[in-house]
Amino acid sequence: MKKSLLVIGAAALIPSGVMAGGSHSDGHHHETEPAHHQDMGHGDDHHASGGHASMVGEPAAADAAGRTVHVDLLDTMRFAFDAPLDLKRGQAVRFVVINRGQVRHEFSIGSKDEQESHRAMMRQMPNMVHDDPNTVTVEPGQTRELTWRFDGEQPVVFACNIPGHAEAGMVATATLKP
Structure with missing residues (x-):
């Protein structure tokens, strides 16, 4: 009898463990196998700061933007900035x-x-879809927005990191001015 109760009790814990697994509210979605946030090359510290702080700045509210730049993503593996x-x-x-x-x-x-x-x-998880403050995945015909406050001493690199795209030239670099 004790053994049966132990098995039933253990079985009852399984669904709660699965449900406690969390969501992809951190902005990462996977179309194939699941992955853990720590395995994605990101630390957990950006959650405490409310965003994806970077060596080149941090997320900003859309209404804080003093400028809007339109960017076309092209199958020629180029960005076209307006x-x-x-x-x-x-x-x-x-x-x-x-x-x-x-x-x-x-x-x-x-x-x-x-x-x-x-x-x-991305080479390890090529089907990963992003909806992060600094990175968005954009399907054909889709429009996405992000707002960024630039800072730091390093050049800013804009890239499409889907395997093969940056290597084919889908990268742009800008130097921040004081």
């Missing part, structure tokens, strides 16, 4: 990102090292 990337430290910019192509693309803001790390993670 204005020069004349960026200043402390400036908040709203990016309206439109996928004009027929394949999925990504728009990511970071330093060179951050982009290289993200690219390596």
Whole structure:
């Protein structure tokens, strides 16, 4: 009898463990196998700060943006910015990102090292979909927005880190002005 109660009690705990597994509210979604946030090349410290702080800045509220830049994502593996990337430290910019192509693309803001790390993670999990403050996945015909306040001493790198895209030239770099 004790053994039966123990088995029933253990079985009752299984669903609660599964339900306590969490959601993808951190902005990462996976179309194939699940992955844990720590395995994605990200630390957990950005949750405490309320966003994805970076070597090149941090997320900003859309209404804080003093400028809007439209970005077309093209299947020629290029970004087409509607204005020069004349960026200043402390400036908040709203990016309206439109996928004009027929394949999925990504728009990511970071330093060179951050982009290289993200690219390596994407090689391990190529079907990962992002909805983060600094990175969005954009399906064909879709428009996404993100707003970023630029800061730091490092050049800003914009990249599509879907495997093969950055390597084919889907990267742009800007130097922050004081």
